[in-house]
Amino acid sequence: xxxxxxxxxxxxxxxxxxxxxxxxxxxxxxxxxxxxxxxxxxxxxxxxxxxxxxxxxxxxxxxxxxxxxxxxxxxxxxxxxxxxxxxxxxxxxxxxxxxxxxxxxxxxxxxxxxxxxxxxxxxxxxxxxxxxxxxxxxxxxxxxxxxxxxxxxxxxxxxxxxxxxxxxxxxxxxxxxxxxxxxxxxxxxxxxxxxxxxxxxxxxxxxxxxxxxxxxxxxxxxxxxxxxxxxxxxxxxxxxxxxxxxx
Amino acid sequence: xxxxxxxxxxxxxxxxxxxxxxxxxxxxxxxxxxxxxxxxxxxxxxxxxxxxxxxxxxxxxxxxxxxxxxxxxxxxxxxxxxxxxxxxxxxxxxxxxxxxxxxxxxxxxxxxxxxxxxxxxxxxxxxxxxxxxxxxxxxxxxxxxxxxxxxxxxxxxxxxxxxxxxxxxxxxxxxxxxxxxxxxxxxxxxxxxxxxxxxxxxxxxxxxxxxxxxxxxxxxxxxxxxxxxxxxxxxxxxxxxxxxxxx
DNA sequence: AAGCCTTTGTGAATACGCGCACAAAGTCAC
DNA sequence: GTGACTTTGTGCGCGTATTCACAAAGGCTT
Numbered sequence: 001x002x003x004x005x006x007x008x009x010x011x012x013x014x015x016x017x018x019x020x021x022x023x024x025x026x027x028x029x030x031x032x033x034x035x036x037x038x039x040x041x042x043x044x045x046x047x048x049x050x051x052x053x054x055x056x057x058x059x060x061x062x063x064x065x066x067x068x069x070x071x072x073x074x075x076x077x078x079x080x081x082x083x084x085x086x087x088x089x090x091x092x093x094x095x096x097x098x099x100x101x102x103x104x105x106x107x108x109x110x111x112x113x114x115x116x117x118x119x120x121x122x123x124x125x126x127x128x129x130x131x132x133x134x135x136x137x138x139x140x141x142x143x144x145x146x147x148x149x150x151x152x153x154x155x156x157x158x159x160x161x162x163x164x165x166x167x168x169x170x171x172x173x174x175x176x177x178x179x180x181x182x183x184x185x186x187x188x189x190x191x192x193x194x195x196x197x198x199x200x201x202x203x204x205x206x207x208x209x210x211x212x213x214x215x216x217x218x219x220x221x222x223x224x225x226x227x228x229x230x231x232x233x234x235x236x237x238x239x240x241x242x243x244x245x246x247x
Numbered sequence: 248x249x250x251x252x253x254x255x256x257x258x259x260x261x262x263x264x265x266x267x268x269x270x271x272x273x274x275x276x277x278x279x280x281x282x283x284x285x286x287x288x289x290x291x292x293x294x295x296x297x298x299x300x301x302x303x304x305x306x307x308x309x310x311x312x313x314x315x316x317x318x319x320x321x322x323x324x325x326x327x328x329x330x331x332x333x334x335x336x337x338x339x340x341x342x343x344x345x346x347x348x349x350x351x352x353x354x355x356x357x358x359x360x361x362x363x364x365x366x367x368x369x370x371x372x373x374x375x376x377x378x379x380x381x382x383x384x385x386x387x388x389x390x391x392x393x394x395x396x397x398x399x400x401x402x403x404x405x406x407x408x409x410x411x412x413x414x415x416x417x418x419x420x421x422x423x424x425x426x427x428x429x430x431x432x433x434x435x436x437x438x439x440x441x442x443x444x445x446x447x448x449x450x451x452x453x454x455x456x457x458x459x460x461x462x463x464x465x466x467x468x469x470x471x472x473x474x475x476x477x478x479x480x481x482x483x484x485x486x487x488x489x490x491x492x493x494x
Numbered sequence: 495a496a497g498c499c500t501t502t503g504t505g506a507a508t509a510c511g512c513g514c515a516c517a518a519a520g521t522c523a524c
Numbered sequence: 525g526t527g528a529c530t531t532t533g534t535g536c537g538c539g540t541a542t543t544c545a546c547a548a549a550g551g552c553t554t
Contacts (some may be wrong), residue, residue, distance in 0.1 A: 017510080017511075018510095019511060019512090019513095021457055022453075022457055023342060024456070024460075025450070025452070025453040025456040025457065025475075026437070026453065028456075029435060030437070030468060043530090043531065043532090044531075044532070044533095045531085050437065051437060052437040052439075052510075052549045054513060055513095056512080056513055056514070056515090056533095056534090057511090057512065057513070059531090059532065059533060059534085060511095060512090060513090060533080060534075062532095062533090063533055063534075065530085067512085067532085067533075069531080069532055069533080070519090070520065070531085070532080071518075071519045071520045071521085071527075071530080071531050071533080072373040072519070072520045072521045072522085072530045072531050072532080073520075073521065073530080073531070073532090074530095074531070074532085075532090087460070088456050088459055088460045088463075089455075089460055089462065089463030090456065090459060092463075094455075094459055094462070096455070102354075103350075103353055103354035103357045103358075104354040104358075106347075106350055106353075106354070107350035107351040107353070107354045108451065111350075111351075111451055112348050113409070113435060113452035114451075114452060114455065115448075116452075117452055117455070117456060118459075119452070119455055119459075139415075148441075153316060157462055158455065158458055158459070158462065160455075164509085168463050181457075181462060181465060182458040182461065182462045183458075184454055184455060184458060188276060188360060189276075190273070190277070190297065190298060190299040196465070198458055198461045198462070200454050200458055201458060202451070202454055203272070203356055203360075204274040204355065204360060204363050204449070205272070205358070205360035205361060205363075205366070206273065206276075207431050207447050207449055208341075208343070208361065208364070208366055208405065208407075208431060209271070209272040209275075209335050209337065209364060210268055210269055210272065210335075210447060211405055211429040211430075211431060211445055211447055212335055212336040212341055212365075212366075212405070213268050213271075213334070213335045213336055214429065214445045215255075215336065215341070215404055215405065215428065215429045215445070216335075216336030216339075218428060218443070250496080264540075264541075265540090266540080266541060266542090267541095290500085290502090291502070291503095292500075292501085293501090301542075301543065303503095303542080303543060303544070303545090304541085304542065304543075306501095306502065306503060306504085307503080307504075307541095307542085307543095309502095309503090310503055310504075314502085314503075316501080317501085317502080317503055317549090317550070317551085318500080318501050318502040318548075318549045318550045318551085319499075319500045319501050319502080319549070319550045319551050319552085320500080320501070320502090320550075320551070321500095321501070321502085322502095334523080369507095408501065
């Protein structure tokens with residue numbers, strides 16, 4: 001799961017609910033796919049199926065952008081693509097800096113989904129001098145020392161943090177000080193940022209843990225194992241791992 | 248953002264709300280960090296701050312697991328770590344197969360957060376014969392032809408799909424047929440699966456698009472650009488890209 | 495042992511999101 | 525031009541999530 005850390009409330013948001021915003025990219029993807037197949041018009045029912053959502057929800061989401069459908073017919077694919085892109089701000093291009101060029105940073109640098117949506121990688125930065133200077137996906141890795149320069153010169157407004165956990169907060173502080181107001185964080189830490197800065201987090205192991213929870217449920221649930229002290233107070237310094245084996 | 252595709256409703260869930268489940272891994276991470284620093288006891292206020300949530304929410308979340316706190320004192324870190332781990336099913340270990348060993352698959356294979364949470368990578372698979380046989384993070388990449396074998400022999404119950412979009416649904420069908428009931432999908436497509444199978448999706452470009460939306464808002468919003476035909480009906484086959492330049 | 499102080503656990507109020515179901519609006523056939 | 529049919533846009537009710545605020549519970553000091 002990913003979560004927003006900042007802006008718990010902000011309903012001067014031009015009225016578009018956060019839940020809707022989160023789904024617009026999904027609709028956009030489905031629409032692009034239809035467009036490639038030469039489909040000109042689509043009904044809410046069809047598009048909803050392609051996006052994996054309820055059709056009433058889809059219509060309500062789209063209604064927040066304005067009335068772009070034709071009753072009895074559906075939505076014009078190309079027009080809708082444009083309207084959603086515009087609403088999401090994808091008609092302008094965004095410069096992003098990727099900080100941390102480990103395995104994940106490399107994967108991100110080569111990810112095609114960025115360029116195709118108007119995101120331009122303005123810099124790859126790393127602290128490891130062994131990596132600095134390497135060529136990754138056609139870009140040369142720059143030393144972290146030049147972070148502020150890269151942000152200023154590239155007009156970077158979004159930073160992607162793919163560093164180890166320990167380095168993330170420090171990097172975050174620096175990019176924010178350099179004027180970045182949106183951060184996509186892959187490091188497994190909760191970043192703290194000043195008011196007005198948006199942070200979104202992607203955490204691979206959290207997703208797996210949520211799946212494990214449901215998987216366990218299907219298999220019978222943790223109820224198989226009784227609570228240690230039935231009902232009661234936390235015991236002293238016990239090895240809880242042993243307790244599992246014992247049950 | 249990541250989203251659940253299946254199980255829109257399932258309130259025989261032992262009563263633990265989905266929103267709570269999604270936060271438990273975050274608490275667990277914060278607690279582990281405290282544990283490393285040798286902290287024995289933590290108040291809901293402190294832990295909530297570390298996890299980036301409201302303290303009342305934290306307490307209510309934890310109350311769903313039972314009463315593991317001591318009034319006037321707080322929660323015993325080690326005990327809470329154990330209880331959350333147990334609830335999430337992390338006290339047993341889970342075998343996962345990673346399908347698709349591109350940049351992202353490689354990053355996932357080397358991700359330390361898996362092993363430390365009880366997730367064991369039982370196989371790396373790819374369709375590209377040029378990659379099959381390579382050694383990645385101490386594992387040999389196996390051909391996708393042996394997918395069913397790897398799943399059966401490794402006792403895999405969770406599949407991680409990191410293939411190109413076009414291959415994802417096919418791979419998904421195969422892993423489900425082979426008995427996998429939880430799928431973590433990194434491919435930019437909506438997977439369709441039978442009832443009873445959980446799918447979670449992680450989409451890097453969606454996260455960026457959501458950030459772009461908020462970033463645009465801060466900068467003045469898309470209202471700068473007027474709707475094309477003010478108020479009205481979708482026009483014919485126009486180049487909307489031009490329309491932006493014109494505004 | 496009594497009282498003060500801290501912190502939990504939860505009732506109650508509020509906000510939010512979802513999906514049904516239907517009226518309004520438009521198309522298409524004849 | 526008229527009527528039947530399709531599909532949008534949305535009012536409404538329901539369940540879930542979030543937050544506040546406080547009583548109950550326990551520890552600690554004297």
